[in-house]
Amino acid sequence: MTTNNFMAQLGATLVDRGYAILPIQPSTKKPGMYRLGAWQDYPKWSRHCERDTTENEVDIWGDWPEAGIGIAAGRVIGIDIDVLQSQDLAVQIEGLAKRLLGDTPAVRIGHAPKRLLVYRAAQPFSGFKYPPIEVLGLGQQFIAYGIHPNTGQPYVWPVQTLADIAIEELPVITEAQAREFARQAYEMVPLALRPKSLGVGLKAPAEFANLPEQRGTFEAVQDALLFVANQDLDYDSWVRIGMAIKGALAEAGWPLFEAWSASSVKNDVKTTAKSWSSFAPQRIGAGTIYKLALDQGWVPAQDLQLNGEVVMNGHHPAEELLQALQTQSPITLDASSAAPVLPPPKPLPSGWDQVGGVIADMMALMATTAKRPQPVLALGASLCAVGALMGRKYRTESNTRSNLYVVGIAESGAGKNHSRMVINELFRRAGLLQYLGGNKIASGAGLIAAIQRQPASLFQLDEFGMFLSAAADRKRSPRYICEILDLMTELYTTSGTTYFGVEYASTQNNNAHRAIHQPCACIYGTTTPVHFWQALQASNVADGSLARFLILQSERDFPDSNEVFGVIDPSQALIDRLALIHQGGGQLGGNLADVGAIDEVLVEPRVVPASAAARAAFKELDQSMLERLRASQGTGYSSILARIEENASKLALIRAVSRDPVTPQIEDHDAHWGIMLSRHCAELTIREVRARVSENQVESNHKRALQIVRDAGGRGLSRSEFTRRTQFMDHRQRDGVLHTLAEARLIEVSTIPTGGRPSQWIKLPEIEEPYV
Structure with missing residues (x-):
C-alpha cells in the first residue's frame, strides 16, 4: 500500500486553514475507514463537526489508499444547489446566493450544472432542505476533493480552491440568512423540477394532534388513504406510507399498501412485496396517514373509530x-x-475578573496568545491550576483546601482548548509536569492510580459533557465509568483527611486500598452547553455531585480574533511565582506534600489566616445560606446551596495565595470575591437545572x-x-x-x-x- 500524498499534504493544508476534514471512501460520497485491507463505513464521523482535526489523524489517513477529503460542516456551511436539468437555473440560484449571503470564492462543481458554495457560520447551526436546495450544517459533510461517483471525474473549484482560502476569509452567514436564501431559491425552481414528496401534519386539526398510540383501525386507514395520492412520489415518501400502514395495522395492512402502491405507474409488484416484508416500524403509524389525509381535506365520519387503542378511563397521559x-x-x-x-440568565457580576496575583498574569497570557480570547474560561483554568500547585501545602483555618472542580462552557469552535495549552506550557517551563493528570479518565481505578502517584493533580478534561453523560447513566454505562463520578465526589470531600479507597478480594488489585493522605484533585472540564446540560440527570442534583462543580459559561462564544496569536512565551517572573507556590512559599521546610500514597507520610500544610473582616463576611454568608437552605427543603436544590460557602472559601484561599504565596492572608476583598463568584455559579446551575433536568x-x-x-x-x-x-x-x-x-x-x-x-x-x- 502506498502513501496517499493527496490526503497527507492537502489534508494538512486544509487543517492549517481551519477546516475540520474527514476521509471519504474512494469514488463515493461516504466517510470511510480503512481497516484490514478494505474500506468500510465510518460510524462516528459526525463528531468531526464539533472539534478540530488533529495532526495525528491526518497522518493516519495519509496511509489510506485513494481516500477523498470531506469537510465536516458546522463552522462552515455548504449551500448545495442540486439542479441538474437547467444550467441557467443553477447559475441564477448561485447568483442569488452571492447577492444575499456574500460573494464567496469557494464554489465546487461535481456533476455540472450542480454546484456547492461554501460559507462560514456566525454560529454553527443544523442543516435543512428546500429540495432541490439543501443547506449543509452541523452533523453533515460535503466532498471537497476526490472522484465523483457518477462522472468518474475529480471535483473542481473553478474560482479558488479551499486549500487557498483560510476559514476566516469566507463570508459569514447566519441561520436566518441561510433560510431566507433557501426560501427565495426554492421559489425560483419550477414545479416540474421540484421533487414530489409528502409532508406530514402541517395543518392537522387540534383534536387529532395528540393521538395516544400509533395503532389505527382498518376502516379508518382505508378511508384516509383515499386522500393520499400516489402519483410520481419520491421513494422516501413511498416507504414512509408503507411503514405507516404497517405500524398502524401490522400484517393486516398489506392489502391496503399493495392497492395504494399499485395506483402508481412506477409500481413493481416484487419490489412492493419485498419492501413490505422488510418494514419494521416502531414509532410511525396511523397518525401519519391521518394527518396527510387531513391536509388534503379528509373529514372522518363521527362514528369512525380512528385509534386501535383506548385511553384508559379517559385519563390524560400527562x-x-x-x-x-x-x-x-x-x-x-x-x-x-x-x-x-423564565428568569433570564444573569451576567457575571462586576469585578469577577479582578483577581490579581499569579492568576491575573496567567489570564493575561491566555488572552494575548489565544486566537479568540476567552477570559471566563481562562479564569476557570487558572484557578484549577493554582489550586493543584497549592494542594496539601495551604489550608484555611477551618481546614478548607484548594481542590476545585470547574466546568468551562462555550460553543464548539470558541477556543476552549487554548487555556489548557497555556497551562501545559507553563508547567513544562517550570518543571511541574508531575502535577498534570491525563486528559481523559478511563475508569475509577485509573483516577485512583493517578492520585496515588501524585496526590495533588490537575485533570484537564475536554468533552466533559460527553464524559458526564456516560458517567451519570448508571443503567447503560459500565460500572468502571460510573465509578469515576462517585470517586470525584469522595475525593472532593476527603481533601482535608485521608482517603482509604475500596476493599477488593486478595486476587484483585490490593493497591486500591492504599491510604492517600489529604488528596487534592483539581478538575477543569470544558464542554458545549448542549452536551453538558443534556447530560445531567436528577440524580446528579440529589447526590450532590453537581453541587461540587463551579459552572462558568463564556460571556461571548466568538469574540474578535487577535491579530497575533499562537506563540506561548511566558515571562520568567511568572514561571518563578508558580514554582514558589509549588514550594509552599518557600516555608514548608522538608514537608512531604509531593510524596504519593505512603502510610508514613504525614502532610502538614500551612494555615492561611483570615482577617476579622473576612471572617465576618463568611459568617454573614453562613446565616443567609441557612435561611435559604431551610426555605429550599424538599426542592432538590439544597445540595447546590449547601456548597456555596465551601466553594467561596476555596476561591478566597486560592486568590489569597495567588496574590502572596509567602505570607498569605485571606482579606475581606478575597472573601467577597469568592462569595460573589460562588453565588453566581450556584444561581446559574439552579436556573439551568430547573429548565432542563x-x-x-x-x-x-x-x-x-x-x-x-x-x-x-x-x-x-x-x-x-x-x-x-x-x-x-x-x-x-x-x-x-x-x-x-x-x-x-x-x-x-x-x-x-x-x-x-x-x-x-x-x-x-x-x-x-x-x-x-
Missing part, C-alpha cells in the same frame, strides 16, 4: 406532568395572562421543547423549525408535547395564512409586565 409544570417549575405566571416567564424521559421532552421555544425569543418559530430542532422525539411524542404545553398555557400555537398552505407558529404567550 396529567401529573401538567400539574408539575404549573406548580413546581421555575416558570412564574403573570396573574393577568398566565404567561410563562428531568426525573424521566417524558418530563425531559417537555422541558427541552419549552427551552427551544424560549430560545427562539418573543417572535417564536414555525412548526417546521420546531420539528427540525426536536428530532430527539418522534412525531407522536412531539404532538403530545405541544398539546400538553398549549393546555398549560406555557406556549401558544397559532395558524398563519400564507400564499399557499397555512403554517403553524409557536411562541411564548405575551405578558403584560417583564420579569424583574
